[in-house]
Amino acid sequence: MTSALVDSLRKGNRLALSRILSQVENGSPEGLAALEELFLVTGSAQKIGITGPPGSGKSTLVNALARELRLREPDKKVAIIAVDPSSPFTGGAILGDRVRMLDLQDDKQIFIRSMASRGALGGLAEQTQALSQVFDAAGYSFILIETVGAGQSEVDVVDLAHTTIVVDTPGMGDDIQSIKAGILEIADILVINKSDRPGADQSASHLRNMVEMGYAKRSHAGKHSLQDFSEKAAEELSSEDWIPPVLKTVASDYEGISELVDSILAHAACLHQSGKWRVKDQAAIRATIRHQLIAGLLKDFKKNVPTEQVEALVAAAQDRSISPNEAVRRLLAYNRSNILESSE
Amino acid sequence: MTSALVDSLRKGNRLALSRILSQVENGSPEGLAALEELFLVTGSAQKIGITGPPGSGKSTLVNALARELRLREPDKKVAIIAVDPSSPFTGGAILGDRVRMLDLQDDKQIFIRSMASRGALGGLAEQTQALSQVFDAAGYSFILIETVGAGQSEVDVVDLAHTTIVVDTPGMGDDIQSIKAGILEIADILVINKSDRPGADQSASHLRNMVEMGYAKRSHAGKHSLQDFSEKAAEELSSEDWIPPVLKTVASDYEGISELVDSILAHAACLHQSGKWRVKDQAAIRATIRHQLIAGLLKDFKKNVPTEQVEALVAAAQDRSISPNEAVRRLLAYNRSNILESSE
Numbered sequence: 001m002t003s004a005l006v007d008s009l010r011k012g013n014r015l016a017l018s019r020i021l022s023q024v025e026n027g028s029p030e031g032l033a034a035l036e037e038l039f040l041v042t043g044s045a046q047k048i049g050i051t052g053p054p055g056s057g058k059s060t061l062v063n064a065l066a067r068e069l070r071l072r073e074p075d076k077k078v079a080i081i082a083v084d085p086s087s088p089f090t091g092g093a094i095l096g097d098r099v100r101m102l103d104l105q106d107d108k109q110i111f112i113r114s115m116a117s118r119g120a121l122g123g124l125a126e127q128t129q130a131l132s133q134v135f136d137a138a139g140y141s142f143i144l145i146e147t148v149g150a151g152q153s154e155v156d157v158v159d160l161a162h163t164t165i166v167v168d169t170p171g172m173g174d175d176i177q178s179i180k181a182g183i184l185e186i187a188d189i190l191v192i193n194k195s196d197r198p199g200a201d202q203s204a205s206h207l208r209n210m211v212e213m214g215y216a217k218r219s220h221a222g223k224h225s226l227q228d229f230s231e232k233a234a235e236e237l238s239s240e241d242w243i244p245p246v247l248k249t250v251a252s253d254y255e256g257i258s259e260l261v262d263s264i265l266a267h268a269a270c271l272h273q274s275g276k277w278r279v280k281d282q283a284a285i286r287a288t289i290r291h292q293l294i295a296g297l298l299k300d301f302k303k304n305v306p307t308e309q310v311e312a313l314v315a316a317a318q319d320r321s322i323s324p325n326e327a328v329r330r331l332l333a334y335n336r337s338n339i340l341e342s343s344e
Numbered sequence: 345m346t347s348a349l350v351d352s353l354r355k356g357n358r359l360a361l362s363r364i365l366s367q368v369e370n371g372s373p374e375g376l377a378a379l380e381e382l383f384l385v386t387g388s389a390q391k392i393g394i395t396g397p398p399g400s401g402k403s404t405l406v407n408a409l410a411r412e413l414r415l416r417e418p419d420k421k422v423a424i425i426a427v428d429p430s431s432p433f434t435g436g437a438i439l440g441d442r443v444r445m446l447d448l449q450d451d452k453q454i455f456i457r458s459m460a461s462r463g464a465l466g467g468l469a470e471q472t473q474a475l476s477q478v479f480d481a482a483g484y485s486f487i488l489i490e491t492v493g494a495g496q497s498e499v500d501v502v503d504l505a506h507t508t509i510v511v512d513t514p515g516m517g518d519d520i521q522s523i524k525a526g527i528l529e530i531a532d533i534l535v536i537n538k539s540d541r542p543g544a545d546q547s548a549s550h551l552r553n554m555v556e557m558g559y560a561k562r563s564h565a566g567k568h569s570l571q572d573f574s575e576k577a578a579e580e581l582s583s584e585d586w587i588p589p590v591l592k593t594v595a596s597d598y599e600g601i602s603e604l605v606d607s608i609l610a611h612a613a614c615l616h617q618s619g620k621w622r623v624k625d626q627a628a629i630r631a632t633i634r635h636q637l638i639a640g641l642l643k644d645f646k647k648n649v650p651t652e653q654v655e656a657l658v659a660a661a662q663d664r665s666i667s668p669n670e671a672v673r674r675l676l677a678y679n680r681s682n683i684l685e686s687s688e
Contacts, residue, residue, distance in 0.1 A: 032669070036669050036670070039661075039668065040664045040667065041664070042664070278662075285658060285668055289668045289675075292668060293675060294638055294642070297641040297642070298637075298638070300679075314633060317629050318629055324383065324629055324632040325376070325636060326380070328633055328637050331633075332641070332644065336644070
């Protein structure tokens with residue numbers, strides 16, 4: 001059953017990897033088939049999400065991290081997925097990709113992929129998840145997922161990671177505005193990059209205070225992606241297991257990178273020891289199943305309910321003769337009764 | 345059928361409005377019932393989305409806009425919905441709300457509502473849409489929807505507006521980074537706020553160039569919210585109808601606000617004239633129906649398929665015995681066959 005391309009990918013062929021990534025991103029039949037097959041050998045890679053405001057030097061930091069991980073674990077491969085959700089319509093991530101590739105092109109155990117738009121697989125989080133699985137199956141041990149900003153889509157993207165790193169710079173404007181409470185809460189590791197600038201120590205101690213005050217990571221996993229699907233929510237590491245460290249780096253000078261990698265590896269060990277690695281893995285699988293289930297239910301719905309029926313009810317709602325809720329009630333009733341009729 | 349509370353709201357009672365907004369936000373049965381009833385009298389308000397990076401002075405601009413709209417149209421009411429999706433877990437919008445209320449508290453024809461998290465109704469876009477409908481039914485003619493940042497959730501939030509205003513400040517860092525191509529593309533009106541700062545003219549002409557080069561608004565409506573549901577996509581105004589103006593303001597000094605309100609009113613007139621107002625209205629209704637349909641299909645699914653069945657397949661996927669796709673295929677088959685059995 002295994003295709004030649006999947007075989008090549010499993011043997012470490014970069015061209016095969018690149019082609020399968022494109023197939024998966026485009027949602028082509030080959031891509032979806034490859035993904036199904038590859039999924040069965042995933043589960044070992046550490047997914048590391050890196051997020052923070054524009055200008056915090058994330059790309060330089062991610063490059064330095066990739067190098068350091070390679071130095072530290074010479075027989076392990078590193079993937080970088082650069083996600084730019086602030087540019088949903090155009091390929092905003094492309095330029096950064098080029099610069100990055102130039103910098104890391106000498107190391108064939110590092111693979112970089114940019115992603116600027118939601119593709120055939122749905123939202124950015126689903127897309128990122130699918131690409132991660134391909135890298136995981138291709139034997140990449142560390143998957144660095146870089147995303148810009150601090151909005152909900154970024155939270156969704158990093159939510160699928162094992163380890164989430166939030167990056168900021170010293171006293172950029174107002175600290176409270178720069179690192180929002182919301183984004184702080186998803187951090188496993190906090191990084192003040194460009195910490196050769198004035199105010200780095202104050203920013204670090206300010207963040208440490210916020211962590212101690214309990215603003216940092218607490219149980220929210222499963223809140224979004226699993227909503228309405230199952231009661232089982234993934235539990236986060238409690239503060240007894242892991243207190244998010246606040247680290248200072250100067251990524252451009254490779255300062256503090258070693259300590260950051262120490263923390264990343266320590267966090268993975270901690271997740272394994274506490275059994276939370278498995279919990280996070282399950283949460284990601286559950287989110288994928290939910291997403292695909294919705295797509296399948298809608299597909300079945302379209303088979304059962306003719307478009308004219310849908311359009312007539314949309315028109316009635318637009319005329320304010322019925323509410324959207326009433327339109328939905330009628331569509332659901334029609335869907336149920338039509339399944340019965342078509343089988344008789 | 346009409347409840348006393350809905351009656352009070354329709355008569356202009358602010359307390360009733362406030363209570364219904366809370367009920368709707370909480371997704372309580374009273375709230376959902378009120379929303380259904382109120383929907384039937386919506387459709388006349390102009391929804392105006394205002395987005396831009398933190399520090400661009402959006403709140404001050406929105407306050408000034410509310411005042412100017414009231415001056416210009418003294419018998420019309422103005423609502424402000426402040427959305428802060430960068431703080432999904434905590435009430436980040438509350439402080440700004442207090443400051444704002446202090447500033448506008450003398451005008452009882454202005455109503456302000458903050459929203460920091462997705463509530464019972466699903467995503468921020470759905471929540472914002474529901475609150476807009478309440479304001480619309482309560483007789484508010486202008487609904488200003490303010491949201492931070494430039495991520496996908498912000499795009500989703502402003503996508504439901506009739507008129508989208510993108511705000512930035514002169515030469516904040518690198519123009520290209522500050523106003524991303526992606527966010528530019530959703531703008532009906534571009535505003536350089538704080539334009540008493542150096543570089544305002546360059547920023548404005550830079551943006552005008554980008555608009556002329558076609559980076560600005562083109563057909564993307566319906567691309568997200570209607571995906572997979574119906575082939576009918578909403579058409580945007582073509583460049584023959586409307587070219588996004590680039591305006592300079594100093595909101596704190598009330599400079600340029602009158603011109604901005606001119607543009608807002610001109611855009612509404614243009615939407616009505618071209619028939620695109622109706623198209624946008626339908627797109628919003630279609631998105632609501634799609635969202636509620638998915639919730640309903642999942643609810644039906646849960647009735648048909650026992651939790652143990654779901655959990656067994658999630659566990660099998662976690663063990664890598666089957667792919668998530670295979671799990672979903674089995675769940676869908678089970679869902680179909682169980683509908684049949686339960687009706688026999």
